[in-house]
Amino acid sequence: MEPPRPRVDPRLPGYVLEPLAGGWSGETFLATGSEAPGDRVVARYFADGRHAPGTARIQAALLDRVRGLVPVPAVRQVSDADDGLPGLLVTELLPGERGDLVLARLVARNPAPDRDDGLRSLGRALGRVAGTLAATPLPRSGMFADAGLRIEPFDFRLPDWVDTHAPRLVDGGWTDGEVTGLRAVAERAVAGLDGAAPCLVHSDLNPKNVLVDPATLQVTGVLDWEFAHAGHPATDLGNLLRFDREQAYVEGVLEGWFTGSGVNSGGGVDRGVGEPDRRRATDLARVADLVALIDLAARAEANPVVRQARAHLRAIARTGDVNAAP
Incomplete structure (x- = not known):
């Protein structure tokens, strides 16, 4: 399978997306500010047919639920699938x-x-x-x-x-x-x-x-x-x-x-x-x-x-x- 290519997303203006290594789904990207390279977040897409339309918001709610129990990233943005665009969850980039x-x-x-x-x-x-x-x-x-x-x-x-x-x-x-x-x-x-x-x-x-x-x-x-x-x-x-x-x-x-x-x-x-x-x-x-x-x-x-x-x-x-x- 050909690896996912860099992409842009109208919901993330000013960011360039590069696929993160390690996954086989091709749905997780490092989003870097085009004018501020130090501004980096993680963009996770829910494009596969196995994902329900509200998956991005369920994931955001889960992260809120477990925060304080185990270390998880803060949610920066969440968008439902709409107009041909998949669901999107944007979180902070954690160290490690x-x-x-x-x-x-x-x-x-x-x-x-x-x-x-x-x-x-x-x-x-x-x-x-x-x-x-x-x-x-x-x-x-x-x-x-x-x-x-x-x-x-x-x-x-x-x-x-x-x-x-x-x-x-x-x-x-x-x-x-x-x-x-x-x-x-x-x-x-x-x-x-x-x-x-x-x-x-x-x-x-x-x-x-x-x-x-x-x-x-x-x-x-x-x-x-x-x-x-x-x-x-x-x-x-x-x-x-x-x-x-x-x-x-x-x-x-x-x-x-x-x-x-x-x-x-x-x-x-x-x-x-x-x-x-x-x-x-x-x-x-x-x-x-x-x-x-x-x-x-x-x-x-x-x-x-x-x-x-x-x-x-x-x-x-x-x-x-x-x-x-x-």
Whole structure:
């Protein structure tokens, strides 16, 4: 796919837009003042058909809702889709570096003595964000329907989710046995997902969508809330642990998640500090993450995240173990 080109927008007079690196949607741009290069903001477009007409305002309302809980950018401008122009959300440009780049550098330090300390510190900072959101209760599970953050409930069962995506998995080369194995995993996972008190879920909380101070390894910004919803408390933890499995990083994420709030997360997971608690939390996180993993693996495109999701999900289907990796 050809990369997005620089563009101008009549709603942002005096700004030149250049695509920001790191995303595969081509919807996020750095807007720089043509006469004041120091004047820089981030412009996020909602042009894809998957976005509802009011998505930009929902995103703005979410940023207002979580400000003070986790670091997020201030909203500068929001515009609905109109006259052929997509919805637009303009926010401040926060300091920091993408967390996935920081994480990759820390992993590459091996065998430097401070490698594990850095991985643990970064994991702890990211886990604390997930724990804070898991301790933010909402009245019901569902999607945010409007700028008032009204929740539209959804009826969801993981085995049905597998059945819905199975034809696309088969088109991608899965055998009937692999699909059957995945459905068996989903059937066993239902008990872990049922009964959890709903909370605020970012739903794409991975290092790529987090800005980090590379010196202190503290989170400076949590970005890209387009998949946010009211859902299971272990969902964001599962995202953080999905592909990045360095032991020190995982230990840090779990520590941060448990200490992000003293409130019980629901779903049978006690925010204790013992090894059994950590194992239960990890297992539940893997179960909760199956929802996103299945959706990613069944997509037609083949960006790096989709390819990783396919490999991980296939390993789970073949072994019956939610913790399996390729």
